[in-house]
Amino acid sequence: MRLHNFGGSIRSHLPAGMLASGMHSDGDGHALHQPVLVLNASYEPINVCAARRAIVLVLKGVAMTEEENGHFLHAARVAIRVPSVIRLLEYRRIPHQSRALSRKNILLRDRNTCQYCSTMLPSGELTLDHVIPSSRGGPHSWLNLVTACKRCNTKKGDYTPEEAEMFPMRRPYKPSYTLFLRDISGMKQEEWDEFLGVA
Numbered sequence: 029m030r031l032h033n034f035g036g037s038i039r040s041h042l043p044a045g046m047l048a049s050g051m052h053s054d055g056d057g058h059a060l061h062q063p064v065l066v067l068n069a070s071y072e073p074i075n076v077c078a079a080r081r082a083i084v085l086v087l088k089g090v091a092m093t094e095e096e097n098g099h100f101l102h103a104a105r106v107a108i109r110v111p112s113v114i115r116l117l118e119y120r121r122i123p124h125q126s127r128a129l130s131r132k133n134i135l136l137r138d139r140n141t142c143q144y145c146s147t148m149l150p151s152g153e154l155t156l157d158h159v160i161p162s163s164r165g166g167p168h169s170w171l172n173l174v175t176a177c178k179r180c181n182t183k184k185g186d187y188t189p190e191e192a193e194m195f196p197m198r199r200p201y202k203p204s205y206t207l208f209l210r211d212i213s214g215m216k217q218e219e220w221d222e223f224l225g226v227a
């Protein structure tokens with residue numbers, strides 16, 4: 029399954045820049061926008077990029093394909109398999125792999141879903157709720173903040189979960205960087221599980 033390499037022949041015939049501008053995909057046309065997991069040379073997950081970018085990195089010889097997503101891409105009579113996981117050939121130092129605590133990131137973690145009534149809403153209609161209210165000493169932290177719709181937030185008010193009898197559907201957690209990468213891709217990528225250590 030692993031270690032597919034497009035080899036040097038395609039690279040030598042098709043400069044990456046030319047290929048990037050002239051390539052198209054079959055199927056639903058979304059293949060080039062599919063998220064691709066980017067691994068460091070050490071196999072550590074470090075980023076997510078669009079398939080189009082991933083293919084350019086592979087053709088430039090910067091990365092190699094580890095897994096494919098089953099789609100093909102056609103460019104100048106050459107059919108190329110679209111990757112779902114690529115790995116950089118040279119190790120890159122990544123300074124810190126943690127996510128800032130922010131409203132946006134809490135909403136991403138909770139997938140825009142109110143943790144009390146499980147309604148999924150646009151960001152503008154969601155609030156952050158302190159599970160243990162600030163007025164009761166609850167910290168402003170990953171472990172005490174959840175996404176809540178305005179109605180639930182108002183209903184819960186300054187009560188603890190026990191007092192309000194409202195408990196988050198999922199215990200709030202600080203996302204690991206790798207799980208976070210999967211969450212921000214917006215979809216389940218089974219080919220990624222092995223690399224994210226969640227298989």
Ligand SMILES: [Zn+2]
Nearest residue numbers: 142145177180
């Ligand atoms: Zn709600």
